[in-house]
Amino acid sequence: MRIGKLIIAGGLVATIAAAIYVVHLDRIVTREFEGRRWTLPAQVYAAPLELYVGRALSTGDVEQELRLLAYRRVSGALRTGTYTEAGGEIEVGLRATRFADEARAAVSLRIVTSGGAIVNLEDAAGHAVPIVRLDPLLIGSIFPIHGEDRIVVTPSEVPPLLPAALKAVEDRTFDTNHGIDPLAMLRALWVDLRSRQIEEGGSTLTQQLVKSMFLSPRRTASRKIREAIMAVALDAHFSKADLMTAYINEIHLGQDGDRAIHGFGLAAEFYFGKPLSELDLSEIATLVAIVRGPSYYDPRRHPDRALKRRNLVLKEMLEQQVISAADAQRAAARPLGVSARASGAYFPAYLDLVRRTLRRDYREQDLTETGLEVFTNLDPLVQADAERTLDRELARLDRARRHRPPLEGAVVVTEPQSGDVLAVVGGRDVGYDGFDRALDAHRQIGSLVKPFVYLAAIETGRYDAASIIEDQPVAVKLADGRIWRPRNFTRQDYGPVPLVRALAESLNDASVNLGMDVGLDAVTRSLERFGLTEELPQNPSLLLGAVDLTPLEVAQLYGGLANGGFRTTLRAVRAVISAAGKPLQAYPVEVQPVAKPDAVYEVNSMLEHVFDRGTGRSALAVLPRGLTFVGKTGTSSDLRDSWFAGFSGSHLAVAWVGYDNDAPTGLEGATGALPVWSHLMAAISTSSWDEPMPDSLQQITIDYPTGLRAAPLCSSDPVTIAVPVGTSPPIKPGCPGGTLGAALSSTAENLWQRAGKWLQQRLH
Amino acid sequence: MTHVGTRVAVAVAVTAAAACSSLIGPPYQAPPAAASRQPPPPAYVAPPLARATVPPPPPVSPPAPVPPPPTPTPREYRLGSAAAALVAQAQRDAASGSPQLAEGTIERALRIEPSNPLLWIMLGQAHQSAGQYELAGSMGHKALQLAAGDPRAQAAAWRLIGDSLRARGRNSEADDAYSRADNLVPE
Numbered sequence: 001m002r003i004g005k006l007i008i009a010g011g012l013v014a015t016i017a018a019a020i021y022v023v024h025l026d027r028i029v030t031r032e033f034e035g036r037r038w039t040l041p042a043q044v045y046a047a048p049l050e051l052y053v054g055r056a057l058s059t060g061d062v063e064q065e066l067r068l069l070a071y072r073r074v075s076g077a078l079r080t081g082t083y084t085e086a087g088g089e090i091e092v093g094l095r096a097t098r099f100a101d102e103a104r105a106a107v108s109l110r111i112v113t114s115g116g117a118i119v120n121l122e123d124a125a126g127h128a129v130p131i132v133r134l135d136p137l138l139i140g141s142i143f144p145i146h147g148e149d150r151i152v153v154t155p156s157e158v159p160p161l162l163p164a165a166l167k168a169v170e171d172r173t174f175d176t177n178h179g180i181d182p183l184a185m186l187r188a189l190w191v192d193l194r195s196r197q198i199e200e201g202g203s204t205l206t207q208q209l210v211k212s213m214f215l216s217p218r219r220t221a222s223r224k225i226r227e228a229i230m231a232v233a234l235d236a237h238f239s240k241a242d243l244m245t246a247y248i249n250e251i252h253l254g255q256d257g258d259r260a261i262h263g264f265g266l267a268a269e270f271y272f273g274k275p276l277s278e279l280d281l282s283e284i285a286t287l288v289a290i291v292r293g294p295s296y297y298d299p300r301r302h303p304d305r306a307l308k309r310r311n312l313v314l315k316e317m318l319e320q321q322v323i324s325a326a327d328a329q330r331a332a333a334r335p336l337g338v339s340a341r342a343s344g345a346y347f348p349a350y351l352d353l354v355r356r357t358l359r360r361d362y363r364e365q366d367l368t369e370t371g372l373e374v375f376t377n378l379d380p381l382v383q384a385d386a387e388r389t390l391d392r393e394l395a396r397l398d399r400a401r402r403h404r405p406p407l408e409g410a411v412v413v414t415e416p417q418s419g420d421v422l423a424v425v426g427g428r429d430v431g432y433d434g435f436d437r438a439l440d441a442h443r444q445i446g447s448l449v450k451p452f453v454y455l456a457a458i459e460t461g462r463y464d465a466a467s468i469i470e471d472q473p474v475a476v477k478l479a480d481g482r483i484w485r486p487r488n489f490t491r492q493d494y495g496p497v498p499l500v501r502a503l504a505e506s507l508n509d510a511s512v513n514l515g516m517d518v519g520l521d522a523v524t525r526s527l528e529r530f531g532l533t534e535e536l537p538q539n540p541s542l543l544l545g546a547v548d549l550t551p552l553e554v555a556q557l558y559g560g561l562a563n564g565g566f567r568t569t570l571r572a573v574r575a576v577i578s579a580a581g582k583p584l585q586a587y588p589v590e591v592q593p594v595a596k597p598d599a600v601y602e603v604n605s606m607l608e609h610v611f612d613r614g615t616g617r618s619a620l621a622v623l624p625r626g627l628t629f630v631g632k633t634g635t636s637s638d639l640r641d642s643w644f645a646g647f648s649g650s651h652l653a654v655a656w657v658g659y660d661n662d663a664p665t666g667l668e669g670a671t672g673a674l675p676v677w678s679h680l681m682a683a684i685s686t687s688s689w690d691e692p693m694p695d696s697l698q699q700i701t702i703d704y705p706t707g708l709r710a711a712p713l714c715s716s717d718p719v720t721i722a723v724p725v726g727t728s729p730p731i732k733p734g735c736p737g738g739t740l741g742a743a744l745s746s747t748a749e750n751l752w753q754r755a756g757k758w759l760q761q762r763l764h
Numbered sequence: 765m766t767h768v769g770t771r772v773a774v775a776v777a778v779t780a781a782a783a784c785s786s787l788i789g790p791p792y793q794a795p796p797a798a799a800s801r802q803p804p805p806p807a808y809v810a811p812p813l814a815r816a817t818v819p820p821p822p823p824v825s826p827p828a829p830v831p832p833p834p835t836p837t838p839r840e841y842r843l844g845s846a847a848a849a850l851v852a853q854a855q856r857d858a859a860s861g862s863p864q865l866a867e868g869t870i871e872r873a874l875r876i877e878p879s880n881p882l883l884w885i886m887l888g889q890a891h892q893s894a895g896q897y898e899l900a901g902s903m904g905h906k907a908l909q910l911a912a913g914d915p916r917a918q919a920a921a922w923r924l925i926g927d928s929l930r931a932r933g934r935n936s937e938a939d940d941a942y943s944r945a946d947n948l949v950p951e
Contacts, residue, residue, distance in 0.1 A: 050876060052846030101868045130849030131876075417878035418871070564909045566902070575868070586864060589871055589887065591902045597909040650878065690879075692839070692912035 025226065026233040032214065033234060038152050038249055038263075040371030040579060041143035044354055045136035046378040047420075047574070048099065051111060051121060052131040058116045059088050061381070066092060068380055069135050070274035070339075080106045081278045088113050095275070097135040100375040100575035100583070104133075137380050138269065140351045142358070142367045143259055151265035152249050152371075155241065157277050161322070162264060163244050165288045168320035169313050171205040174244075179206040179235030180228050206231040209247045253287065254294045261294075271299060273339040281323065282331035285313040286338070299338045307336055349426030350378050352436045353552070353572040361585060362576075371579030376572050377420035379413075382651070385683040386411045386423040387430045393676045394428055394657065397667070407665060409657040409676060410437035412555040413684075416652040418589045419559060419568030424552070435660070442548040443641045443658060447506045447615075447669065448634035449523075449545035451561060451603050452530065453515045454503050456522040458599045463514070465500045465606050465721040466700070466707050466729040471510035476540045484540055486512050489635070489668075498707025500606045500721050504614030506633060508544055515543035529594040530560040531567050545634060554645050554654045561604060561630070562647040564691055565595035598694040598724070604630045605722040607646075608689070613704060613719065615670050616644075619678035627688040629681065633669030640664050642672025649687040653677055697722045700729075708732035839913040841882050847873040851886060863894055881907035881917045888924045892931070901928030919949035 049065050051057070063073075066083055071092060074082040083092035089112050096106040109132060112120035121129045143149040167174045173181050181204050188202025203211070210230045215223060234243065254261035254270060261270050267287050268276040279287070289309040290297050299306035311332045318328040354376055358367055366372065394407050406428070413423040426436035435441075457463040471494040476484045486508045488494075493509060494501075502510035515523055523543065524536050536547055549557075552570065560567045569590045576585045607630045610616040611623070615633040623629060631646020642657040642665060657672035658665055665672060693699070699722055702708060703715040707729060712718040714735035843851060850873035857866035867890045874883045888903030904925035911917035926941035945951070 047875075050846070050872070052844075052849075052876070054844060054846065101865055131846040415875070415878060418874060420875070563906075566906050566909070583864070586868060588867060589874065590899060591906045593902055593905050692910065694909070694912055 022229055022233075025229050026237075028214065029210070029230045029233045030237050033238060033246070038150055039148060039369040040152060041141040041147070041149050041369070042358070042367045042372040042374050042576075043138060043151070044140045044142065044351060044374045044376060046139050046376060046380045046383075047422075048133040048136040049381075050131060050133055051109075051118060053118055053121055053128075056117045057113065059085065059090060059113045062090055062111055062113065065134060065381070066090075069137055070272070070278075072274075072278075078108060081274065094132075095135055098373065098577075098581060099133060099136065100373075100577060100586075103581065136375060139347055139376070139378060139380070142351075142355055142374075147258075147368060148260045148262045149256075149266060150249065150262040151269060152263065153265035153276055155245050157265070157275070158245070158248055159277060159279060159284060161281060161284050162248065162276075162279075162288070164320075164322040165284055165313060165317050166205060166244075166247070166291070168317045168322050169288055170208070170291065171203075172320065174205050175240060177204055177206075177235070179231035179233070180204055185228075203227075204231060205247050206235050206243055209243060209250055210234060212250050212252060213246075251291060252294055253290050254298065271338050280331070281327055282310065282314075282334040283337060285317065285331060286310045286336060289313045299336050303336055303338075310336070347378065347383055347424070347430070348434075349430070349436045349438055350376070350383065350421075350424040350572065352426065352439060353421065353424055356439070357571075357573045357587075358576070372584070373577045373579070375574045375576070377415075377422060377574055378572070379422040382413055382684050383423035383425075386413055386425045386653075386680055389680040389683055390425050390655070390676055391428055391430075393679055397657070397672065397675075401666065404666075405659065405663075407657055407667075407672070408437060408660055409655065409673075410441060410551045411653065411655050411676065411680065412438050412551045413651055413653045413680070414555050414559060414570060415650060416559050416562030416647055417568070419570050419591075420574075421552075421555075421570050421572045422651070424572075437656065437660075438551045440550060441656065441658075441660075442550055443643075443656060444545060444636035445547060445549050445554060445643060446545040446634040446636040446641060447508075447511075448554060448557075448632055448643050448645050449527070449542065449547065450503060450506060450511050451607060451632055452526045452557070453511055453518065453523050453543055454499060454606065455561075455595060455599055455603045456526045457499070457514050457518045458602050459526070459596065460518060460522070463499060464723040464727050465602055466498050466702050466709070466723055466727065468496045468498055468707050469502055469510045469514050471495060471497050471502060471507045471513075474509055474512045474516070476512065476516060478540065486541075486544055496706075498702060498704070500609055500702075500719065501613070501704060501707070503603075503606045504609040506615050512540065512543050516540065526595065527557065529567070531556040531594075545636070551654045551656045554643070554656075555652060558645045558647065558652055558654065560594055561600055561607075562652045562689075563591070564604075565593060565597045565600035566591045567594045568592075598696045601691065601694055601697060602722050602724075604689070604691070605720075607632055609719060609721075610646075615668075616646075616674055616678075618670055619674055622675070622678040622682050624682055624685060627686070628690065630689050631677070633674060635668045635670075638664045639666055639668065642667040642674075643669050644673035644677040646677060646681075647689065648681060649689050649691075651681065651684060651686045653680055655680070693722060696725055698725045698727070700727070702729055703732050706732065708735075710735045838915055841880055841911065841914050841917050843873075843880065843882060844877060847877050847880065847883065850876075851883075854886070854890075858890070858893075863890060866890055867894070879910055881911035881914065881921060884910065885917070885920050885924055888928075892924065892927055897928045897931040901925055901932075904928060915948040919945040922948070 063085060072082045074084060078084060078091055078093045080093040080095050083090055089110065091108065091110050093108045094106060097104055108124045109129065110122050111118060121132065123129055141149050171181065181202070184202040207227050210227050214230060215227060249263040249265065252260060252262055253264065253267040256270065261267055264287055265276050268274060268279055271287065272279060272283055286299060286306060289306060290299065292309065296302065297306045297309050314328045314332050317323045318325060354374060358374065390409050390411050394409050398406050408427055410427060411423065411425040412421065414421050424438045426438045473493060474486060478484050488508045489506065494507060497507065497510055502514070520538055520540065520542060524538070527536065532553070536542055539546065556570050559570065571587050573587050575583065575587065577583050608628060610631055611620055611629055616631060627648060629646055629648050631644060634643030634645070635641065640658060640662055643655070645654045655673040655676040657667060657676065699720050700709060701712050701718045701720050703710040704717040704719040708731065709729040710718060710732040714732060850869050854866040854869040857869055867887065870883060870887045870890060874887060877883060884903050884907035888900045888907065891903065892900035904921045907921035907924070908918060911921055922941045922945035926938045926945065929938035929941055
């Protein structure tokens with residue numbers, strides 16, 4: 001009697017406890033699922049390619065960009081996401097897309113190129129289009145550390161075949177079950193018992209969803225029960241359509257280092273580089289195949305397994321009459337078609353810069369969870385060229401320097417006028433999200449500092465490009481009483497030389513003499529005005545570049561030269577908009593005058609001669625003909641760092657080559673970084689440095705070795721420089737002098753300059 | 765109240781931009797041997813080569829040991845058709861009360877012709893109307909640096925600099941800037 005009562009009481013308590021547990025789980029499920037907002041990492045986009053009549057782009061260039069954006073070439077009818085090409089004419093069905101400033105509907109476009117430039121641009125109706133942007137390339141996202149990355153899709157973006165395939169393969173009773181499929185569970189249990197380990201889940205899609213959303217990945221019996229209860233609860237409260245959408249956005253489909261690929265939207269981009277809505281049957285089947293085991297069926301690492309399982313998926317779809325036999329056969333005959341590189345384009349070093357910019361203005365959580373869209377200045381074509389060039393040139397240098405450890409390097413490319421950062425390469429292994437040398441390698445800049453010494457000198461008004469300085473051994477007494485004796489790189493002294501020669505040939509003795517005369521203060525001030533933020537050692541060795549900077553900081557400094565004395569803030573990010581499309585933040589172009597344009601012009605025109613007479617001569621064979629460049633080599637003590645910084649009219653690039661452990665490389669600026677720089681400038685085919693000469697300056701010709709004024713035909717080594725109007729260096733003995741002679745030489749100079757330009761364009 | 769002020773300022777900017785857009789030239793023709801993937805060079809009207817060798821005599825020529833350098837034939841900056849289309853769009857943006865959008869659109873044009881002083885002047889005018897006077901002045905100076913040889917563009921740059929100075933209460937410097945503009949191209 002007593003025992004019976006106890007049993008009843010115990011049973012009652014157990015039932016109540018179980019009921020409470022079920023209600024508890026039900027609450028969790030309802031609350032969590034309803035309030036469910038997937039954490040949406042910020043999506044980061046490259047600068048869109050602008051198309052307009054007159055733009056120098058070949059059909060090949062346009063096609064390359066379209067392929068990067070995963071447009072498929074077709075021969076028949078044009079659909080969104082495809083293009084046709086025939087005889088210099090491209091017709092493309094542009095996707096609907098969102099830019100920082102506007103949303104654009106899907107539109108078709110005809111692009112006609114001829115002679116390497118766009119000659120006609122019109123819409124489907126044949127109306128001329130003055131300017132149009134291609135879609136911005138998705139270059140990555142800012143996801144939490146060890147966190148989930150995803151692109152959320154709405155039901156309208158899901159191809160109908162996908163849910164059909166999921167049901168056919170993972171959960172045949174999805175439409176009718178109540179969250180669990182007892183028969184399937186029993187079947188799975190039987191298999192598990194026989195093999196004495198848990199192999200089959202027998203889980204419905206709802207159970208898989210619960211597992212992913214609410215539970216830890218451990219497989220225990222009690223967790224299985226919890227999962228089943230929650231699945232039933234979820235099914236009771238929500239529609240099948242909602243559950244399917246949630247599943248499609250939730251499920252884990254791959255791993256990319258620390259980045260977990262969640263949802264079919266991102267998986268489509270990650271594996272095929274295109275939007276989910278554009279996947280074909282075989283691609284959908286591949287993604288459905290991956291669901292069962294993202295690492296086991298990884299189509300990049302285990303293509304055979306993935307292909308086998310994809311075909312199994314196709315077979316089951318056929319069995320369930322989701323697709324026809326013909327479709328199944330055709331799809332099964334196709335290769336996997338997975339893109340070679342994860343997510344189409346992945347630029348960790350550039351993303352690093354983007355992340356740092358955004359962290360100044362946003363909380364980490366906003367970046368990784370609220371679905372911001374970030375529009376950057378990355379130029380995918382320049383970035384690709386920069387990566388390729390660095391890799392190729394370092395490999396070549398390594399081959400030439402056998403038995404030495406492989407070199408490292410970094411490259412930064414900007415558009416100097418606007419300050420847009422176009423490309424960042426943080427090292428040789430461009431896909432590696434690790435040490436970003438472009439942003440974090442603080443290395444001695446050596447002679448890269450010299451233009452700022454010469455600028456400070458010219459700004460005093462006491463020097464111009466033709467002024468004579470002494471290139472002879474110097475001894476500078478340091479603050480601690482020691483004597484500093486710098487030497488020329490060549491261990492020779494050249495005596496009295498004009499400024500232009502001392503700078504072009506990077507003469508140390510002359511530069512120290514000049515800098516000591518101008519004063520360390522003035523040099524420091526000029527560096528600071530151009531954007532140097534760190535504390536500079538007030539030590540004469542500053543004059544030879546004993547200061548550690550990153551390639552990005554060098555790009556900031558040289559930007560002021562390229563920009564004619566205006567400092568522009570370097571910008572990786574252009575604008576940020578919210579997930580709903582509301583503009584949140586713009587990073588506008590900012591300029592600030594930091595030096596007189598004429599002084600900067602004088603320095604730049606001296607630096608032009610780095611290429612024809614100075615330390616950069618070896619680049620002449622590589623650089624495109626007829627274009628003018630301005631640049632400077634840098635080499636640190638004991639050849640630990642090899643630098644080159646320079647610019648054309650539209651691109652500024654900084655290249656660094658060295659070892660991470662600061663070991664000597666045996667390379668000068670001209671032998672290490674310059675080849676990287678010059679091949680890059682040749683690859684991106686840029687425009688000439690063509691700044692208009694300020695009205696306060698004039699061009700004159702001097703004898704390069706002596707700095708004496710000489711008509712071009714009166715010197716065996718004439719060089720053209722820019723000096724303030726009225727500057728008149730002493731006339732070279734034996735050359736026509738006086739007013740008449742100078743007038744003659746002035747006319748001759750004009751002719752000579754034109755002839756020189758003409759020759760330059762044709763000879764080298 | 766401030767809102768009304770902004771509107772008025774925007775309207776002023778639009779008028780100014782419209783004045784500038786009268787400089788918009790005929791459609792820009794692509795150079796025949798264009799290097800790939802590059803924005804076109806600024807579409808200024810280059811002086812014919814033959815004329816450059818016979819320069820007009822300079823207005824003032826003080827006796828000097830060295831004769832003055834040959835005066836270059838004045839350049840005249842214009843906008844290419846793509847940049848012109850964007851500027852027109854920026855004017856519509858500004859007119860519809862979205863000055864920020866207008867600014868972004870001018871920046872878009874600037875990416876196509878970064879060395880065209882006219883675009884720097886327009887961007888500076890946009891900043892001026894948004895109350896960012898110092899940045900507006902900097903852009904005026906930037907335009908001036910690029911406008912060497914183009915008196916009309918130089919004059920427009922000086923007027924922008926004058927506006928920026930006057931807005932910051934530096935009236936005598938502003939007057940100096942305006943008179944420089946008037947000396948180049950009388951208003």
